[in-house]
Amino acid sequence: MRTLAVVAALLLTAGSAQAQAPSEPAPCAGQVQVNPSFEAGPAGWTAGPRMVVLAGPDRPAHTGRAYATFAGLDVTRTDVLRATVTIPAGCGLDVRFFGRASSTETSRGDYLNMGLAVTGIPPKTRYSFAFDMAREWQQYGAVTAPAATERTATIAFVASETAGGGVTTFDVDDVTATLQPAAGTAANM
């Protein structure tokens, strides 16, 4: 008797769960990176110490007051800034960011690599900036196409500098990650 009641309850639960879960596709829209402009400090990011800084009058942020900065200390070291977002099944991802640099180097030495690692795709460096990066804020982007399954995407900025031979400072602000529908489905939304 007791067993029957449990089975009945399970059946009811299963039935209602099915009723509540229509296979509605994810909207594949919206910006999903937390704190994209660094106005909340390093929240939403894995960042080394003192990487998120407040702008001075001579070096404004792209928007707001804060941005992330890399290298620029003329010592041999590495800076890493990273964030991971979830890409729902059926969605693509459009990552955009603004970057700039200032430099006393005259050839490639210090560098800032921007990479996008997506489940099922070999990690790839999308940009490798050096002393000749634009001095004023400029926008860059990296896209990954939709896939049938849910994935994670890791956005990574890795800077490496060496002591001597000049110094380069790289700045990044407004790193957005926007879900995108598969091509051809936008008209149905």
Ligand SMILES: [Ca+2]
């Ligand atoms: Ca900002």
